[in-house]
Amino acid sequence: MRKTVRELQKEQTKELLLQTAYEVFSKKGIMNTRVSDIAQAAGVSHGTIFVHFSSLEAMIEEVVALYGQKIAMRTHALAQSSGSLSDLLRAHLCGIMEFEPFYTHLVIENRLLPPGARDSWISIQSAVSFHFSLVYEREFGHNDRPGIPLHMLFNMWMGLVHYYLQNGDLFAPEGNVIGRYQDILIDSYLKLLKGGMTEK
Amino acid sequence: MKTCIACGMPMTKPADYPLGDESKDYCIYCARPDGSMQSYPEKLEGTTDFLIRTQGLDRQAAHAAAIRTLAKLPAWQKIQKGSDTKSSD
Ligand SMILES: [Zn+2]
Numbered sequence: 001m002r003k004t005v006r007e008l009q010k011e012q013t014k015e016l017l018l019q020t021a022y023e024v025f026s027k028k029g030i031m032n033t034r035v036s037d038i039a040q041a042a043g044v045s046h047g048t049i050f051v052h053f054s055s056l057e058a059m060i061e062e063v064v065a066l067y068g069q070k071i072a073m074r075t076h077a078l079a080q081s082s083g084s085l086s087d088l089l090r091a092h093l094c095g096i097m098e099f100e101p102f103y104t105h106l107v108i109e110n111r112l113l114p115p116g117a118r119d120s121w122i123s124i125q126s127a128v129s130f131h132f133s134l135v136y137e138r139e140f141g142h143n144d145r146p147g148i149p150l151h152m153l154f155n156m157w158m159g160l161v162h163y164y165l166q167n168g169d170l171f172a173p174e175g176n177v178i179g180r181y182q183d184i185l186i187d188s189y190l191k192l193l194k195g196g197m198t199e200k
Numbered sequence: 201m202k203t204c205i206a207c208g209m210p211m212t213k214p215a216d217y218p219l220g221d222e223s224k225d226y227c228i229y230c231a232r233p234d235g236s237m238q239s240y241p242e243k244l245e246g247t248t249d250f251l252i253r254t255q256g257l258d259r260q261a262a263h264a265a266a267i268r269t270l271a272k273l274p275a276w277q278k279i280q281k282g283s284d285t286k287s288s289d
Contacts, residue, residue, distance in 0.1 A: 073210060076209075076210055077210075077212075080212070115268075119265060119268050119269060122251070122265050122269070123208075123269060125255060126250070126251070126254075126255070129250075129254035129255050130209075130250075130254065132254065133253070133254045149256075150253060150254060151252070151253060151254055151255055151256030152256065154254060154255060154256070155255070155256055
């Protein structure tokens with residue numbers, strides 16, 4: 001069925017609002033943003049926003065779902081060609097770096113967000129843990145060779161990366177945590193892992 | 201590019217498809233060994249186990265998250281929460 005000009009305009013406005021909300025969330029934080037901030041940045045009236053979204057909560061859920069999916073897809077694409085754990089960790093950080101200000105707010109705020117956004121958060125992590133498990137099985141086999149369960153290794157890496165992002169104002173006030181720390185994060189994590197294995 | 205109707209994974213190469221069959225709408229991880237698509241109960245259990253195994257989630261939390269995530273995918277949109285409906289092969 002062909003879309004009318006009116007329908008096309010409506011879609012374009014919605015896309016503009018999603019994109020603008022993403023930009024405002026990246027700058028101000030998600031919970032800190034008011035509907036009027038997004039309306040102003042997009043150059044539309046307050047009422048226009050509610051033509052497209054039933055509430056600010058609904059808007060947050062849609063923006064997080066859309067950009068969460070973009071982050072997951074990008075991570076997936078970058079991780080496809082990862083031969084080693086080191087390649088995969090770099091691909092993971094690369095994927096985050098492209099969305100760093102927004103992702104950082106997700107790290108800090110995701111437990112306070114509407115339930116749908118929490119699910120999007122799990123989906124982003126699943127895109128990473130999926131590739132992490134493939135590389136883990138390839139490098140260590142199914143016999144838990146490092147003596148550490150897969151999920152603990154995954155969570156140790158996540159904990160490290162998210163700690164740096166969460167406290168980005170202290171580690172990289174200029175706002176480029178991943179770019180500045182990616183090498184030392186990957187190196188240190190891998191050395192710990194290898195050290196643990198030779199001690200066994 | 202297609203994304204799997206049963207788990208949402210992007211399918212970009214023949215190896216992503218069950219038995220390499222690119223005419224399928226579901227991915228290799230949503231297929232049984234014979235290439236047919238897993239049923240909802242099978243996929244729900246698989247997704248729950250995946251979250252526990254790779255991310256260490258609590259079983260109940262993982263189960264609840266899996267139900268909500270699958271509900272958004274085209275293959276399972278008609279499945280009622282808690283229903284045991286099997287998909288046809
Ligand atoms: Zn699938």
